[in-house]
Amino acid sequence: MHPQLELLLEIQDLQMQRGGLADGTLGDMESDVFDIKVEDAISSLDEKVLELEGRLEEGVRKRYQLVTGKGPRVVAPVINGICYGCFVAISTARASETGRNRRVESCDHCGRFLYHLD
Numbered sequence: 001m002h003p004q005l006e007l008l009l010e011i012q013d014l015q016m017q018r019g020g021l022a023d024g025t026l027g028d029m030e031s032d033v034f035d036i037k038v039e040d041a042i043s044s045l046d047e048k049v050l051e052l053e054g055r056l057e058e059g060v061r062k063r064y065q066l067v068t069g070k071g072p073r074v075v076a077p078v079i080n081g082i083c084y085g086c087f088v089a090i091s092t093a094r095a096s097e098t099g100r101n102r103r104v105e106s107c108d109h110c111g112r113f114l115y116h117l118d
């Protein structure tokens with residue numbers, strides 16, 4: 001897999017976890033049960049995200065900044081030629097390319113980075 005794509009998936013994972021902590025859907029965080037406060041966990045995640053964002057290449061970072069405003073999902077899986085970020089078919093030429101996930105691609109429709117699963 002392209003290292004930048006791997007980085008984007010890591011960032012997305014951290015953002016998802018941060019979102020779950022912030023809105024309380026990630027289990028009930030009773031602060032006396034856990035060894036870390038929710039706020040501290042969130043700020044640690046934020047720090048890590050910033051660090052990882054700093055490792056994105058210029059062009060990738062620009063696109064990332066465009067899509068990250070739409071929500072935490074910046075990488076969308078592609079299943080049977082459909083982008084699961086916007087549920088629009090990606091071009092067939094692209095869908096049949098070999099060496100997928102070895103390049104950083106993005107959806108023409110929603111702009112999210114594409115991660116081929118099929």
Ligand SMILES: [Zn+2]
Binds near residue numbers: 088
């Ligand atoms: Zn899309």
